[in-house]
Amino acid sequence: MAVSHPTGVELNMQRQTNGSQPWHAWYRYPRIGLALVYYNYHNPVLDRSYAATVYISKSLFRKPQQELNFRLGTGLAYFSNPFDLDTNHKNSIVSSRISATLQMRFDYDVAVTEHLGVLLGLGLNHYSNGATTKPNLGINLPTIFLGFNYHQQRPFVPLVASPSGLPADLGRNFLNLSTSLGFKQLNPANKQKYLVQSVSVLGGRRVSRKSNLLIGAEGFYDRSLVAQLRDTARTSEKLPDVKKAGVLIGHELLFGQLAFVTHLGFYLYNPYKSNDFYYERLGLKYHFTNNLFGAIDLKVHRGSADVLEFKAGLKL
Template identity: 80%
Template sequence: MELNLQRQTNGSEPWHAWYRYPRIGLALVYYNYHNPVLDRSYAATTYISKSLFRTPRQELNFRLGTGVAYFTNPFDLETNHKNSIVSSRLNATMQMRFEYDVSVAEHTGLLVGLGLNHYSNGATTKPNFGINLPTVYLGINYHQQRPFVPTVPASEDMPTDIGQDFFNLSTSIGFKQRSPVDRQKYLVQSVSVLGGRRVSRKSNVLVGLEGFYDRSLISQLRDTARTTDRLPDVKKASVVLGHELLFGRLALVTHLGFYFYNPYKSNVFYYERLGLKYHFTSRVFGAIDLKVHRGAADVLEFKAGMKFNH
């Protein structure tokens, strides 16, 4: 079951027109898995819904959102050891789907959709296989205004910083668990120096260097090494390429990194990152990122940084 509350953007911000006046919404999602090991989950997701096709009577939209989920019966070594999928009550969630809405009355639309819901705690607690739920949707939409008409004329002005360079200096912390048996939470830290350029109204591109210090690798190394003499360094350094899809102060961040300093090869030579970044001021920003190695979550990063214009 899902309940949505959506607000139509109206052109009051320039990016509204750049994305063809998307909707911004909040979804409350309930799943009953009909399985005593998983039981039930509740989630709250904020999302943006972009129109791919729109007429006065019908529309096709693509939705992308993220939020927090609560599971009623997570993994417990003594009482629920079979639940290798969800190990913590709180999890991050991602939601993406295609929706087709056709008018059946003046303010009412019939909704059908196909989507994917993902739940994971980002390896903060293990085991963490996570859940992927391909889902077919059937529902009813109430539209306060249909057909949609922008209330603020679209601005033809281009952002003044297109073509300008900038530098981002940031640091992050995260926590991860090695295994279901080792219940300790290990601190993971990173620092990054990235240079970037705004190449269009919607996009920044970035390139730079990152360094990582994952304390869980020290414990892992000591458990697996034959001797504790002259253990390899667990610190890592990488070169990273990135892109930011801009929605005003908010950005959807995607990174691809390659380790060039990696004495203790605990993972593959590259990593991916997906996250949300928000500029509190023109200089100060924060972000929540998920760092991944070959599709497996490595750590959930909480980041703070500064932007310096060239």
């Protein structure tokens, strides 16, 4: 694929947390925002992308006239010219019009008037469909940007001057029961989507204002491995079991009802060794009630996306 230098435009709207919820003070009053991002890749194979990202921006230092922030966000992106076996077979990077996006960046804001600031920064935008459709090399796009910020109130004065008391469930144990569904494409020539399922039983403990620790077991049934095995096996008799089971340790970084999830798992039952003995998971989890939650997770094998999981579960 030809080398190019993408250019883009971003419009973002953000709201300053003010201490109305306890976690605002625990994270020193971050901002929550929505970013609309457009890129022209100046490459006929990739063409253009449009994305919407929700994010949280945490201040690393903040003074009346300047501030340095770190932003982390996720959302969805639309690509105008994805892979097509007949019309765009050179595009091995993006194979579906809709992909997930992850955005990380540092930005430095300097006030030029009471409400207007000049914005300088470095960022990284990642795009991937989580192997739902193949090929899926994905895009990692480092960026340098220049822009302007309009501040409704500057300097910021919080409603709560210092972090509030400890959460009621600190030090308590809990149990998470969950199941997930995902879909995978075996290869670019085979457009069929195969169902991937999992079940998990995790024990956890809230160890601080911001953190839960987890340990538990889970099982997987990936139907794409059945098709893969039948394509490669010399005989259809005595094929190995494609089901997998393992144990994991995990962490949840808490933002009120929302949590950023990281897992490291190890397969203990893995007759058909289609991958490494371990896996990782990154995701977002949201508690709709005290007992009911949903999550969107990306399961990964050694940095390569395995499946995008849509999860529902109970907390007991």
